[in-house]
Amino acid sequence: MARTDIGPPDFRTMLPEAIRNNYGKWLYHEILKPGVMRHVAEGGGELYTVRVGSPRLVSIDFVRDVCDMADRFCDGYLRFTSRANVELMTPKKENVDGIIAAAKALGLPVGGIGDCISNIVHTQGWIHCHSAATDASGLVKSIMDELYDYFTEFKLTSKLRIAVACCINMCGAVHCSDLAVVGVHTKPPKVDNERLGKICEVPSTIRSCPTGAIRKNPDGDGLVVNRERCMYCGNCYTVCPAMPLADPDGDGLAIFVGGKVSNARKAPMFSRLAVPFLPNNPPRWPEVTAALKNIVEVYVKHSRKYERLGEWIERIGWERFFTLTGIEFTEDHVDDFTTATETYRSSMQYRW
Amino acid sequence: MSDTPLLDKLEEGRWPSFVKEIKRAAAKNPAARDLLGIVELSYKDKITHWKHGGIVGVVGYGGGVIGRYSDVVGKFPAAEQFHTMRVNHPAGWFYDTKTLRKVCGIWEKHGSGITNFHGSTGDIILLGTKTESVQPCFNDLSEAGFDLGGSGSSLRTPTACVGPARCEWSCFDTLDLIHDLTMTFQDELHRPRWPYKFKIKASGCPNDCVAAIARSDFTIIGTWKGSIRINNDEIKKYVEKGVDMKADIVDRCPGSALSFDEKTATLSVRPDECVRCMHCINKLTKAVRPGAEKGAAILIGGKAPILRGAFLSWVLVPFMEMKPPYREIKDLLAKMWDWWDENGRNRERIAEAISRIGLKEFLKAMGMKPLPQMVKHPRSNPFVFYNR
Numbered sequence: 001m002a003r004t005d006i007g008p009p010d011f012r013t014m015l016p017e018a019i020r021n022n023y024g025k026w027l028y029h030e031i032l033k034p035g036v037m038r039h040v041a042e043g044g045g046e047l048y049t050v051r052v053g054s055p056r057l058v059s060i061d062f063v064r065d066v067c068d069m070a071d072r073f074c075d076g077y078l079r080f081t082s083r084a085n086v087e088l089m090t091p092k093k094e095n096v097d098g099i100i101a102a103a104k105a106l107g108l109p110v111g112g113i114g115d116c117i118s119n120i121v122h123t124q125g126w127i128h129c130h131s132a133a134t135d136a137s138g139l140v141k142s143i144m145d146e147l148y149d150y151f152t153e154f155k156l157t158s159k160l161r162i163a164v165a166c167c168i169n170m171c172g173a174v175h176c177s178d179l180a181v182v183g184v185h186t187k188p189p190k191v192d193n194e195r196l197g198k199i200c201e202v203p204s205t206i207r208s209c210p211t212g213a214i215r216k217n218p219d220g221d222g223l224v225v226n227r228e229r230c231m232y233c234g235n236c237y238t239v240c241p242a243m244p245l246a247d248p249d250g251d252g253l254a255i256f257v258g259g260k261v262s263n264a265r266k267a268p269m270f271s272r273l274a275v276p277f278l279p280n281n282p283p284r285w286p287e288v289t290a291a292l293k294n295i296v297e298v299y300v301k302h303s304r305k306y307e308r309l310g311e312w313i314e315r316i317g318w319e320r321f322f323t324l325t326g327i328e329f330t331e332d333h334v335d336d337f338t339t340a341t342e343t344y345r346s347s348m349q350y351r352w
Numbered sequence: 353m354s355d356t357p358l359l360d361k362l363e364e365g366r367w368p369s370f371v372k373e374i375k376r377a378a379a380k381n382p383a384a385r386d387l388l389g390i391v392e393l394s395y396k397d398k399i400t401h402w403k404h405g406g407i408v409g410v411v412g413y414g415g416g417v418i419g420r421y422s423d424v425v426g427k428f429p430a431a432e433q434f435h436t437m438r439v440n441h442p443a444g445w446f447y448d449t450k451t452l453r454k455v456c457g458i459w460e461k462h463g464s465g466i467t468n469f470h471g472s473t474g475d476i477i478l479l480g481t482k483t484e485s486v487q488p489c490f491n492d493l494s495e496a497g498f499d500l501g502g503s504g505s506s507l508r509t510p511t512a513c514v515g516p517a518r519c520e521w522s523c524f525d526t527l528d529l530i531h532d533l534t535m536t537f538q539d540e541l542h543r544p545r546w547p548y549k550f551k552i553k554a555s556g557c558p559n560d561c562v563a564a565i566a567r568s569d570f571t572i573i574g575t576w577k578g579s580i581r582i583n584n585d586e587i588k589k590y591v592e593k594g595v596d597m598k599a600d601i602v603d604r605c606p607g608s609a610l611s612f613d614e615k616t617a618t619l620s621v622r623p624d625e626c627v628r629c630m631h632c633i634n635k636l637t638k639a640v641r642p643g644a645e646k647g648a649a650i651l652i653g654g655k656a657p658i659l660r661g662a663f664l665s666w667v668l669v670p671f672m673e674m675k676p677p678y679r680e681i682k683d684l685l686a687k688m689w690d691w692w693d694e695n696g697r698n699r700e701r702i703a704e705a706i707s708r709i710g711l712k713e714f715l716k717a718m719g720m721k722p723l724p725q726m727v728k729h730p731r732s733n734p735f736v737f738y739n740r
Contacts, residue, residue, distance in 0.1 A: 002487075002494035004412045005538040008440035009497045011527050014447050015517060024516035024525070028637045039518055047518060057370040057479075059377040059384075060456035060465045067449035067456075078452075080445040080469050082511070082562050089518070108368055123472060126394035127387070128420060128436060128479060130402045135394065137370040138362055145365030170656035172472045176566035176664065204698065210659050235659055239699075241404040248398035261566050263558035264631045265606055268565050268664050282395045283361040305600060306635070339661060 016077035018047045018091040034152055035110035036096060049089045050099045053109040053119050053144075053151060056084035057127065057137050069102045083119040083161075085112055111152040115159055117296075118151070120144060121172040122164040125183075130241075131234050132166035133183030133251040134280050139164050139288065143181070146289040147296065157303045158311075160296070161260070168233060176259035178309040179292060180271045183280070187250035188213075188230040189243035193222030200240035208239040231337075253278045253288050257295060258310030269310050272318070274325070276332035291327075298325045317351050356388050358395040377465035383480050384464045386431035390422050408435050408483055410490040413542040416500025417486055433482045434464070438475040438501035439493060440534065440541075443512050443527040445470065454496045462489035474511035475501035499538075506544035510534050510552040513561040521633065522556025523574025523646035524674035530554050532678055537685075546689065547696035547705070551654075557642065558630050564654070564665070569702050570685065571651040571665040572674075576643035579623035580632070586639035588617045601632050648674045650684065653703025663703045666711070668718075670725040684718070691717045 015023070022041035029039040032048075039047045054062070066086050070078040073095045079087045086108075088099045100110050112118040120143065123129065125136030143162065149155060163177040167185070174180040196202070205223065206214050213229035214236060216222075225243075236243045255278070259271030274295065278287040295309075302324060303312040313321045322329045335343045354360050362371045374391075377384035390401050401424050408419035418436040422428060439455070455476065459465060464480030471477035481489060490500065501509035510533050513519070515526035533552060534541070540550075553564035554572040564571040591597060597612040597619060609625035610632060612618070619632075619639070633640045650672060651665035672680060688702065691714070696705040706714045715722055724730075 001411060002491040004494075004499075005542060006494060006497070006499050007535045007538055008499060008531070009442045009451065011443040011446050011517075011531055014442045014451065019446075019517050024522075026516070026518065026520035028520055030637060039520070049518070053368065054469065055368045055370040055373055056468050056470075057373060058467060058469060059373045060459055060467060061376050062373055063452055063456050063467065063469065067452050070449050076449045078447060078449065079514070080447075082445075082474070082513070084469060086469075109366070121472065126391055126400050126402075128402060128434070130400060130404050130420075132400045132402075135391075138359075138395070141362050141365065141367055141369060141371075144367035148366045151367075168656075169658050170662075172567075175656055175662040176563065208699070233658060235699075246399050251398065259566075261560045261563045263560065263627075263629045264634055265604055265629060268560070270662060270664070280398055282398065283358040306604060306631075337661060 014077070016075055016089060018045060018089070021045055022047070031114045034116065034154060035113055036100075037113055046091050046093075047089055048091070048093060048096050049087050050096060050103070050110060051081070051112050052086045052088065052103045053112060054084055054086055055137070055141065056119070056122065065106055069099060069106075072102065073099045081119075083112070083121055085119050109148065109152050115154050115156045116151055117147055117156070117160045117162060120162045120164055121174075121177070123166045123171045125166040129166060131169060131237060131246075133185050133246060134166050134253060135282060136164050136166045136183075138282055139181060139253075139285055142284045142289050143292060146293055150296065156300060158306050158308045160299075160309060162292075169238075174256070175270055176261050176268060177271055178257065178259065179295065180256040180259065181288060181292070182254045182256060183251065184254050184277065185232040185234060185245045185247065185251055186277070187245060187247040188225045188227050188232065189234075189236055189245040191223050191225060192242040192244070193217075196222055196240065196242035200242050205236055205240040205243065208236045210235060248280075252280050253285070255288070255291055255295075258313045260308050260310050262308075265306070266308070266311050266314065271310075273333055274321075274327055276330060295325055295327075320351050356392040359388065359392050374466060380460075381465045382430035383434065383482075384431075384466055386428035387434065387464065387466065387480060389428045390424055390431055390434075393424060402434075408486060410487050410500070413500060414544045415503040415506050415542060418503060419483075431464075431480065434480040435483065435486060437463075437478040437481065437486065437489060437493075438471070438473060438503055438509065439478060440499050440501040440509050441470055441474055441476055441511075443531045443534070444514050444517055445474075446517065451496070455493070455498065458489060458492045458496060462492065473501060473509055475509050500542065502541045502544075502549075504544040505546045505548050506542070506550070507537050507540040508549055508551045509541070510554070511562055512554045513556050515554075515556045519556060520637075521559065521574075521630070521642055523576055523642055524556060524648050526554040526556045526572075526574070528676065529572070529674060529678060529681075532676065533682070533685075536682060540689070546693060548699050548701050550689070550692075550702065552685075554648075558628055559634065565651060566654050566662075566664055567656075568654050568665070569652065570688075571654050572648050572681070573651065574642075574646065574648045574674075575628055575671065576647065577645040577671060578643040580621055580626060580628075580643055581641040582619050582621065583639050583641075584618050587619045587636070590636055590639060591617045595636075601635060604631055605629075606631070646674075647671050650681070652688075653701075653706060655701050655703055659699070660704050660707065663707075666703075667726050668720070670723060687718055 256271035405419035468477035512530035553568035654665035
């Protein structure tokens with residue numbers, strides 16, 4: 001039997017020599033070109049990093065491919081970023097071009113550092129999730145194909161972070177990304193009362209509903225859902241599998257914009273709803289990729305130096321955002337959740 | 353004619369394709385091949401074909417494995433059971449290739465050969481194995497020095513930014529702290545017993561590269577006291593290279609703390625007005641550095657919208673020294689978990705419990721004095737529960 005509670009390997013055993021020697025002694029860094037940066041330490045130690053995009057969902061042969069690159073150029077060490085990029089690091093400047101060529105030979109993009117779109121943080125979708133309203137990997141692939149040049153070139157006034165979540169559980173920082181695509185359900189759960197009694201705990205299922213939309217059937221056994229009060233969050237389905245709410249026609253995508261987590265200039269902010277609903281249209285989701293491309297292009301055209309998407313919108317105002325992007329403002333955009341009144345305007349300062 | 357005409361469309365285009373990756377695994381493994389079939393069906397039906405997880409696990413743990421079964425019976429037998437194993441990554445996601453190849457070998461032997469490097473939790477995600485293979489796979493992982501990550505109502509796998517390993521801005525050793533906390537709280541990580549999940553993330557500076565403020569209940573972000581450090585010889589070089597110090601640096605300072613003297617090409621700061629946002633440091637990497645008295649702030653409550661709306665973490669401890677053995681932070685965690693265990697409802701994250709019961713009560717329970725750094729502004733209503 002296996003040993004338990006041993007924890008992960010100690011990261012100190014996984015560091016290349018150039019990092020071991022300069023740990024905590026780094027002085028500055030500079031971005032040399034898309035996907036390449038150079039760190040310099042006190043005493044002159046150097047480290048070059050090449051950032052390579054990956055599809056996140058990979059075969060073990062992919063992992064072996066990047067290991068081969070690391071063996072060839074980086075003394076057998078590499079790291080991954082929180083956004084599923086691969087980073088190849090070397091103190092030898094002459095190795096940088098070799099790493100870039102090797103990545104290109106594998107069909108992998110080099111970029112994602114600085115004023116770029118980096119890799120997309122995302123969830124499992126139809127690959128592995130029971131509550132998914134859409135696929136995540138397919139959306140990410142379609143979006144990054146469309147916005148590829150923003151990863152490999154400096155075309156933005158600031159960095160731009162995208163996240164994709166396949167339902168509003170949002171496993172990923174979707175609620176604080178510059179651009180966020182979220183799978184949404186729009187139909188209430190279809191209660192399977194026959195299974196419900198066998199596999200679910202009725203009181204906890206009723207309690208799971210944040211709006212009190214679930215109650216006992218007054219005319220018989222089982223539960224009923226008050227359609228008017230259901231906000232399609234799926235919490236009841238997580239608690240009770242006999243409350244499925246996925247629906248091929250009802251499910252779709254919403255786009256949220258303007259969130260960030262960094263404190264640079266403006267404080268961290270939530271993403272806000274820009275597009276309430278687009279059809280779930282696999283395998284390429286053309287409506288979603290077109291909507292994102294439009295927002296990115298309008299942002300590039302109108303934003304000032306260093307301005308994150310949310311900072312740009314704050315400066316020009318949401319009313320101008322809707323005018324410039326041509327996105328229609330609808331009743332879905334008006335908040336009616338518990339914290340709604342904070343979002344209503346109480347000033348005479350607005351634009352036409 | 354291909355069996356997967358819809359997925360094949362996702363092999364086109366310039367971005368690397370996950371479909372190509374599943375097909376690489378499918379060439380060697382029947383579970384990966386049948387996964388293609390199940391996902392193709394989802395693309396056709398526009399609905400997921402995965403059911404709720406069942407109880408699947410390894411001896412001694414209550415989490416780390418996500419049970420997953422397909423609702424398509426008979427057609428794709430090799431992927432009918434397609435469980436996930438979460439494997440705790442080394443802090444900072446650093447690896448040597450020998451170790452990584454070992455993980456690949458283990459997954460080739462026991463699973464589908466499909467993985468995420470990494471999942472949103474930070475773990476290595478091994479996607480797709482059968483119930484009977486879970487324990488043998490864990491045994492081999494353990495032999496190779498790896499352990500499972502968190503799942504369910506437990507401490508989730510803590511994560512850290514790259515920290516002092518490759519960043520000049522890190523105000524404490526994020527990697528050492530996260531490794532230490534992970535080792536200290538192994539029991540909390542592997543054996544779910546709380547109202548709901550609990551996440552810890554550490555970023556070395558206010559740029560927050562691991563999104564700790566948005567994605568962790570317990571957020572640790574590096575910061576400093578005293579003045580930023582300015583090297584005016586380097587400032588002069590930036591000016592010579594054409595940087596507009598006034599427009600791009602001084603005017604963008606949210607604290608209005610910077611001044612630039614054009615005659616002498618000197619940048620200066622009024623430290624009391626600096627909010628440590630990182631803008632000048634980010635843009636003038638050779639000339640401006642964080643202050644020398646370094647530590648971290650502790651914030652609490654970051655989470656996604658389910659259930660009572662999304663929260664960005666709230667400031668709880670504006671400054672804490674962050675040095676081994678990290679006694680103060682560990683004591684605080686233990687005290688919080690006790691309070692949450694006592695007061696939290698089923699499926700209620702700690703921030704939701706605090707927002708229901710009140711920050712005031714929570715601070716009392718933690719033995720903390722209220723500080724103005726904890727709020728954006730004081731209350732505007734007069735409804736004070738006076739306690740005089």
